[in-house]
Amino acid sequence: MxxxxxIHRPGTPSTSNAALLKKQTIARLLIQCPDRPGIVSAVSSILSDFGANIVSLDQHSTDPTGGAFFQRTEFHLEHFSAKRAELEEQIRAKIETPYGAQWQLTSAAQxxxxxxxxxxxxxxxxxxxxxxxxxxxxxxxxxxxxxxxxxxxxxxxxxxxxxxxxxxxxxxxxxxxxxxxxxxxxxxxxxxxxxxxxxxxxxxxxxxxxxxxxxxxxxxxxxxxxxxxxxxxxxxxxxxxxxxxxxxxxxxxxxxxxxxxxxxxxxxxxxxxxxxxxxxxxxxxxxxxxxxxxxxxxxxxxxxxx
Structure with a gap:
């Protein structure tokens, strides 16, 4: 082996401090679970309670009666890193347990x-x-x-x-x-x-x-x-x-x-x-x-x- x-070459683009700070306030939540009423409302309510602003939301259901549900939500939340643990706790309590959801929460800056x-x-x-x-x-x-x-x-x-x-x-x-x-x-x-x-x-x-x-x-x-x-x-x-x-x-x-x-x-x-x-x-x-x-x-x- x-x-x-x-060798470090010049000209590699760097992210400005302002752009990096902006990315640190953007997070993504991915969810998949059996489809049933109330999932979108539950996600929106949690994010609203934390003062988050949804900037992008995509969803898909394979069948509205008994199918699989998928959702990707991108949102802006000031001080996301500091609030992340509490937000994850609420997702577990209000999304994972009642809806049997698999989920992933990530930072756009990572x-x-x-x-x-x-x-x-x-x-x-x-x-x-x-x-x-x-x-x-x-x-x-x-x-x-x-x-x-x-x-x-x-x-x-x-x-x-x-x-x-x-x-x-x-x-x-x-x-x-x-x-x-x-x-x-x-x-x-x-x-x-x-x-x-x-x-x-x-x-x-x-x-x-x-x-x-x-x-x-x-x-x-x-x-x-x-x-x-x-x-x-x-x-x-x-x-x-x-x-x-x-x-x-x-x-x-x-x-x-x-x-x-x-x-x-x-x-x-x-x-x-x-x-x-x-x-x-x-x-x-x-x-x-x-x-x-x-x-x-x-x-x-x-x-x-x-």
């Missing part, structure tokens, strides 16, 4: 700590690094972990720690133990930015944070190596990408985002690959942004994205 030193896993392909990785540096993604990239050293210099330029953890094709347990040591307690999300290794069930059970993966939308067709050449040979008319949460079932986790573009007979396999990379970048960036802005609620093998 090798680690390259961090940036998610993200680790990126990558192999040799750079387009998704570099897009995330660039957007984070420009302030387009409200995240802190804590580290990049790779089973190859090819992208070390690219990552080093952004001032992000790069860790090379080689994979043993016969036994990946040592690699995953090293990864877990690096990750444990240090990240809130792992992004697989074209990481060409299968994640084991043991790793998923131990890591304790969500994982988001990106892949082309040809699956289950054209599986394995050279999917774009296979797609070219088959004469496909559309290509796309899918971002999803990682589960023990390979490439079958809850879908977060998808997109597609039209192609035609004039496109070579190389051109299909280039266009596919563009779609993958966009789809993965949106999925990461939505997750880190607390816009996604998971329901079984589905997602509700507000």
């Amino acid at each position: 090798t680690t390259l030193p961090i 940036r998610k700590r993200v680790a990126i896993f990558v192999s040799k392909t750079d387009h998704c990785l570099l897009d995330l690094l660039w957007r984070q540096r420009r302030g387009e993604l409200h995240i802190d990239i804590a580290m990049v972990i790779s089973n190859h050293s090819d992208l070390a210099e690219d990552v080093r330029y952004f001032g992000i720690p790069f860790v090379h953890v080689p994979a043993d094709s016969k036994d990946k347990s040592a690699m995953e133990r090293t990864q877990l040591e690096l990750l444990r307690g240090n990240v809130d999300l792992i992004v697989l930015a074209r990481y060409m290794q299968i994640i084991s069930d043991d790793f998923l059970q131990e890591v304790g944070v969500p994982l988001i993966n990106i892949h082309h939308s040809f699956l289950p067709a054209f599986i394995g190596a050279g999917p774009y050449q296979k797609a070219k040979d088959r004469g496909v008319k559309m290509i796309g990408a899918t971002a999803h949460y990682v589960t023990a079932d390979l490439d079958e986790g809850p879908i977060i985002e998808q997109d597609a573009i039209r192609v035609d007979h004039t496109d070579s396999a190389q051109e299909l690959m280039r266009k596919g990379a563009d779609v993958e970048r966009r789809v993965l960036t949106r999925a990461v942004a939505w997750h880190c802005d607390d816009r996604i609620l998971r329901h079984g093998n589905h997602t509700v994205v507000f």
